Amino acid sequence: MGEPAIIAFSRNLKLAEKIKDVTGGDIITYSEDAFKLAFEGYRSIIAIMAAGIAVRNVAPLISDKWKDPAVVVVDSGLNFAIPILGGHHGGMNLQKKLATLA
Numbered sequence: 001m002g003e004p005a006i007i008a009f010s011r012n013l014k015l016a017e018k019i020k021d022v023t024g025g026d027i028i029t030y031s032e033d034a035f036k037l038a039f040e041g042y043r044s045i046i047a048i049m050a051a052g053i054a055v056r057n058v059a060p061l062i063s064d065k066w067k068d069p070a071v072v073v074v075d076s077g078l079n080f081a082i083p084i085l086g087g088h089h090g091g092m093n094l095q096k097k098l099a100t101l102a
Contacts, residue, residue: 004094005038005069008048012076015048019074023097035061044070044086044094051084058085074098 003025008016016027023046028034030049035057038045047054051073062068062085070086072094081098 003042004044004046005042006046006048007034007038012048015076015078018101019046019048019098022101023094039069042069045072046094046098047071047073048076049073050075051082055084070094072098 004023006016006019006023006025006027007030008027009030013027013029020027025042025044025046028038035045035047035054039058039061047057054071054073058071065086068086070083072081072083074081078098078101081094083094
C-alpha cells in the first residue's frame with residue numbers, strides 16, 4: 001500500500017502527527033490543491049475532516065478503481081475512520097491501523 005498522504009487542516013496538525021507516527025507518510029496541510037497532489041503522488045490518503053469535504057474534493061479526481069488511491073476519512077476525535085474510496089485496495093487495512101489510535 002505504501003505510506004499515505006495525511007491531509008489535515010492546520011488546526012489538526014498535532015493529530016496528523018499522531019497518525020503519522022502509526023502509519024508513516026507525509027502530512028499535507030489542506031489547500032485547494034491538496035487532494036490533487038495526494039492523488040498524483042500517493043497510493044493512499046488519510047483525510048482528517050468531515051466526509052463531505054473529502055468527497056467533494058475527491059469526486060472530480062476519480063478515474064479508475066484500480067489506479068485511484070484509497071481514501072480514509074478520520075474525524076478529529078479519532079472516533080471514526082471511514083474508507084470512502086478503495087476499501088478493497090488498502091482502505092480497510094489503513095482503517096485497521098488507525099483503530100489502534102482510538
